[in-house]
Amino acid sequence: MQTMLKVENVVKSFDGTGVLKGVSFTLDEGKVIVIVGPSGCGKSTLLRCINGLEQVDSGKIYLKDELISGRTRDMHLVRQKVGMVFQSYDLFPHMNVMQNLLLGPTKALRKNGEEVRREALAMLRRVGLEGKENALPRTLSGGQKQRVALVRAMLMHPELLLLDEITAALDPEMVSEVLNVVIDLARDGMTMAIVTHEMRFAEAVADQVLFLEDGMAAESGPPEQFFHHPQTERARRFLRSFSYESKNSRKEKQDE
Amino acid sequence: MDWSFIGQHIPDYLSGAGVTLRFGLYGVGCSLLVGLICCLCRYFRVPVFTWLARLYTELARNTPLLVQLFFLYAGLPRVGVKLSADACAVIGLTFLGGAYMAEAFRSGLESVDQTQKEAGECIGLTRGQNIRYVLLPQALATAVPAIFANVIFLIKETSMFSVLAMMDLMNVADTLRTSGGRTVEVLFMLAAAYLLILMPVSLIAYWVERRLRYAGFGDQRPV
Numbered sequence: 001m002q003t004m005l006k007v008e009n010v011v012k013s014f015d016g017t018g019v020l021k022g023v024s025f026t027l028d029e030g031k032v033i034v035i036v037g038p039s040g041c042g043k044s045t046l047l048r049c050i051n052g053l054e055q056v057d058s059g060k061i062y063l064k065d066e067l068i069s070g071r072t073r074d075m076h077l078v079r080q081k082v083g084m085v086f087q088s089y090d091l092f093p094h095m096n097v098m099q100n101l102l103l104g105p106t107k108a109l110r111k112n113g114e115e116v117r118r119e120a121l122a123m124l125r126r127v128g129l130e131g132k133e134n135a136l137p138r139t140l141s142g143g144q145k146q147r148v149a150l151v152r153a154m155l156m157h158p159e160l161l162l163l164d165e166i167t168a169a170l171d172p173e174m175v176s177e178v179l180n181v182v183i184d185l186a187r188d189g190m191t192m193a194i195v196t197h198e199m200r201f202a203e204a205v206a207d208q209v210l211f212l213e214d215g216m217a218a219e220s221g222p223p224e225q226f227f228h229h230p231q232t233e234r235a236r237r238f239l240r241s242f243s244y245e246s247k248n249s250r251k252e253k254q255d256e
Numbered sequence: 257m258d259w260s261f262i263g264q265h266i267p268d269y270l271s272g273a274g275v276t277l278r279f280g281l282y283g284v285g286c287s288l289l290v291g292l293i294c295c296l297c298r299y300f301r302v303p304v305f306t307w308l309a310r311l312y313t314e315l316a317r318n319t320p321l322l323v324q325l326f327f328l329y330a331g332l333p334r335v336g337v338k339l340s341a342d343a344c345a346v347i348g349l350t351f352l353g354g355a356y357m358a359e360a361f362r363s364g365l366e367s368v369d370q371t372q373k374e375a376g377e378c379i380g381l382t383r384g385q386n387i388r389y390v391l392l393p394q395a396l397a398t399a400v401p402a403i404f405a406n407v408i409f410l411i412k413e414t415s416m417f418s419v420l421a422m423m424d425l426m427n428v429a430d431t432l433r434t435s436g437g438r439t440v441e442v443l444f445m446l447a448a449a450y451l452l453i454l455m456p457v458s459l460i461a462y463w464v465e466r467r468l469r470y471a472g473f474g475d476q477r478p479v
Contacts, residue, residue: 053374080380090375094393103389104379156379 002064004029004160004191005050010059010069012045019045021215022059027160027208030189034202034223037212038238043195046212047162050193051082063160080108083153084162087169089145091137097124097148098133104156116155123151127181143174150181154190161185163194167201179205199242203227211235261441265432269449272428277453279342279424280411283349287410288403290350291357296387298358299365309358316355321416324348329420341420353410360406364399365391397468404461408454425449 005027012020019042027033035043048054050061052068052075061069068078091100098120105116124130127147137145146166153161163182167175179201186192186205196202202209202223209226211219211234219226219235230236294312297305316324328344339347368391376386396403418427429446433439 051378053377076377076380076382079378084378086371086375088371090369090371092372092375092390092394094397104381107385107389108380108382152379 001028001030003027003062004031004064005193006060006062007046007050008060008062010046010049010061011057012042012049012054013057019215020049020056023212023215023217024059025208025210025217025220027191027193029191031207032186032190032192032194032205033208033210034194034196034206035210035212036196036199036202036238037218038241041212042215043212044164047084047164047193047195050160050162051079051084053084076108080104080156081159082162083156083158083160084164085146085149085153085166087165089137089142089149089169091145091148091152093137096134096136097129097140100137100148101133101152101155104152109156120151120155123154124148126184127151128177141174142170143177146170146174146178147181150178150185154185159191161190161192163192163196165195165197167196167198197242199227199239211238213238257444258438258441261436261438262445265445268428268432269425269445272423272425273449273453275417275422275424276411276414276426279345279349279417279422280414280453282346283353283414284407284410286346286350287353287357287406290354291359291361294354294358295361295365298362300383313355313358316351317359321348321352321413322419324351325416325419341417341422344420345414345417345422348416349410349413352413353406356406356409357403360399360402361395363402364395364397367398368394400465400468401461404457404464407461408457411454411457412450 003026007023007025009022009024010020011018011022023042023046025033035046037043045054049056049069052071055072056069059069060067063078063081066078068082071078091097092103095103098117101120101124102113102116105111106113121130121133124133127150129144129147129151132140132144132148137148140148150166166182167178170178175198179198182192182194183201183205192205194202194205206223209219209221209223210217211226211230211232213234219230219232221231225231226235227239230239294309296302297309325344325348328339328348329341332339372390372394373386376390381390414424415426417424418430421427423431425446429442433442436442
């Protein structure tokens with residue numbers, strides 16, 4: 001299997017405060033990595049470094065075999081291959097849903113508008129937003145906006161998708177409608193790096209988990225290991241703070 | 257009030273209004289361009305140009321247009337640069353207006369959430385595409401009142417062009433006043449002429465502002 005993303009010893013600080021202190025991981029094509037950790041541990045910064053919204057201080061990031069860190073001039077070409085969705089949706093408020101969806105493919109990729117429109121309608125239907133193509137973002141609910149944002153990113157046909165706490169701003173009843181879309185994408189083989197505080201979702205979607213604390217990878221491994229047999233005390237403490245018990249650990253308790 | 261005097265001199269005022277309006281619009285057009293460039297330099301922190309744009313803005317805003325015009329018209333020829341009065345008028349007004357427009361655009365751009373810029377970057381837009389499709393439409397919605405205030409201000413500032421011996425409204429009135437002595441009629445017509453030019457601009461500004469507000473441009477709150 002081909003390596004999609006390789007992060008090597010990435011260091012980043014803001015105003016002298018170290019946020020990432022040498023983080024490394026690799027992600028294979030078609031796999032999903034979930035990055036968890038206490039707030040301020042550098043999860044979001046790590047994602048932002050990957051698509052160049054922040055410049056790394058040192059370290060290297062490769063997409064497939066292409067070095068993508070430390071570039072400034074042609075970063076937009078990299079971003080056409082690396083999609084990102086944010087906590088705050090960030091739809092363009094002056095455009096309707098379809099205009100939001102078409103902008104990237106028709107302008108950045110110079111694709112034919114009609115073709116993209118057809119594809120966009122199909123994707124909207126798939127995420128349960130049929131008939132919303134002419135709606136303005138402000139008339140949509142948070143969950144609907146976030147699904148539009150996901151479709152907007154997917155229409156670029158990215159090789160890698162970065163999701164930065166995409167349900168953190170949503171009302172609880174809307175979380176699952178967004179996460180189901182992500183689980184669908186994972187099933188279709190989309191390579192993703194996901195930052196989330198939804199532990200149940202993380203366990204369901206992850207192929208590997210990276211636990212960051214204080215800018216360092218405190219633990220990393222397959223989800224079964226991280227969620228059920230965390231190796232470090234810090235990870236155990238973190239999971240306890242969510243009072244997270246996966247199905248298995250509950251079962252274990254019953255067995256006892 | 258001597259109405260026959262007024263009627264007799266309407267053609268003079270019309271030609272003066274033509275000069276005022278024409279050079280006012282040239283100045284406004286160039287100001288918008290200069291303002292936009294300066295503001296984008298500052299917004300994107302383009303090395304060196306950011307600094308130059310700031311210096312220029314401060315210089316232009318903190319010196320009177322009259323002084324700027326004298327500098328262009330009387331000062332520059334001393335160092336061998338001779339410009340026509342028309343050129344001085346347009347350059348002078350642009351120098352002043354560009355700085356004001358830059359600040360108006362900047363207020364608009366800074367009101368657009370930083371995350372909008374990032375969202376545009378994340379779908380692979382180039383910087384130019386991001387400006388054109390994402391940032392400027394939203395920035396303009398906020399900046400429109402300030403931009404129109406500047407348009408009106410700049411058209412009024414054309415009254416300084418009389419020092420360049422251009423026959424704009426101000427100079428027409430001044431000439432009539434000193435030759436005929438009918439100060440009340442002359443000044444009445446002068447005020448009326450400026451009012452007739454600027455009232456429509458105000459109305460257009462009002463209309464555009466309302467349209468943008470109804471369209472919900474640059475406004476993410478529910479209606």
